[in-house]
Amino acid sequence: MTIWRMDSPPRLAVELFGLTRRFKSLIAVDELSFEVRPKSIFGLLGSNGAGKTTVIKMLTTLLPPSSGTASVAGFDIVRQPEEVRRHIGYVSQMLSSDGELTGYENLLISAKLYGLSGEERKRRIERSLEFMDLSDAADRLVGHYSGGMIRRLEIAQSMLHQPAVLFLDEPTIGLDPVARHGVWRHIEQVREEFGTTVFMTTHDMDEADRLCETVAFMHRGKLAGLGTPRELKEKVGPEATLDDVFIELTGGGSGDAGSYREVRQVRRTAARLE
Numbered sequence: 589m590t591i592w593r594m595d596s597p598p599r600l601a602v603e604l605f606g607l608t609r610r611f612k613s614l615i616a617v618d619e620l621s622f623e624v625r626p627k628s629i630f631g632l633l634g635s636n637g638a639g640k641t642t643v644i645k646m647l648t649t650l651l652p653p654s655s656g657t658a659s660v661a662g663f664d665i666v667r668q669p670e671e672v673r674r675h676i677g678y679v680s681q682m683l684s685s686d687g688e689l690t691g692y693e694n695l696l697i698s699a700k701l702y703g704l705s706g707e708e709r710k711r712r713i714e715r716s717l718e719f720m721d722l723s724d725a726a727d728r729l730v731g732h733y734s735g736g737m738i739r740r741l742e743i744a745q746s747m748l749h750q751p752a753v754l755f756l757d758e759p760t761i762g763l764d765p766v767a768r769h770g771v772w773r774h775i776e777q778v779r780e781e782f783g784t785t786v787f788m789t790t791h792d793m794d795e796a797d798r799l800c801e802t803v804a805f806m807h808r809g810k811l812a813g814l815g816t817p818r819e820l821k822e823k824v825g826p827e828a829t830l831d832d833v834f835i836e837l838t839g840g841g842s843g844d845a846g847s848y849r850e851v852r853q854v855r856r857t858a859a860r861l862e
Contacts, residue, residue: 617642631803703750716748796830800817812837812838
């Protein structure tokens with residue numbers, strides 16, 4: 589599998605310009621602006637209802653912004669949505685693999701959707717299975733996979749077309765510590781081996797501290813803080829953790845803003861990954 593390339597690579601992998609999304613009277617994302625460097629792992633953090641998933645949906649062209657815009661892999665999400673989709677991978681919170689198909693069959697469907705064919709399709713599927721340590725489970729039904737294996741398969745599906753930017757929405761939700769660390773290792777390998785920019789959301793501050801070079805905290809739709817984990821912790825105190833930063837930037841909010849639908853989706857996903 590080769591690294592994604594273009595004749596003139598963009599200076600930034602992701603760039604937001606006053607990105608805003610309104611749902612009637614609710615402002616879910618409020619004039620968000622920040623940058624993500626290529627080949628980095630970037631974390632978007634915040635409580636339920638802060639607007640993180642809405643940001644990802646706009647950046648992946650699943651939801652149009654109300655105002656402002658953004659570029660992903662050098663392409664404008666409003667004016668060039670098809671080009672954006674060609675250059676990204678996306679793993680949502682909800683399960684995207686079919687439990688009644690084998691791992692190989694799930695990858696085959698994804699490869700066909702990406703327009704891959706012939707020997708190239710076969711090669712990429714086999715390489716993806718090997719890279720995600722799933723070769724021995726390729727012919728097993730995904731319904732018999734563990735939660736960590738399912739997440740690795742979903743990442744493999746999203747990487748088949750060699751995207752420039754990989755979006756991960758809560759990549760380790762519902763996983764036990766062993767599976768979570770396994771997914772962390774593979775996320776780091778995706779960036780290191782393929783030069784992929786990883787843009788992820790998470791509620792796990794240890795996960796963000798371990799993986800992300802830069803993190804942005806959202807609170808009530810606005811950008812509350814931006815920097816490296818180390819920089820943000822030092823601003824709070826000499827022994828501070830990212831949990832302390834979270835509390836400082838969100839005012840100790842408990843995330844009560846999360847909707848019934850969001851809570852239901854998270855709990856369903858966690859239950860199915862057990």
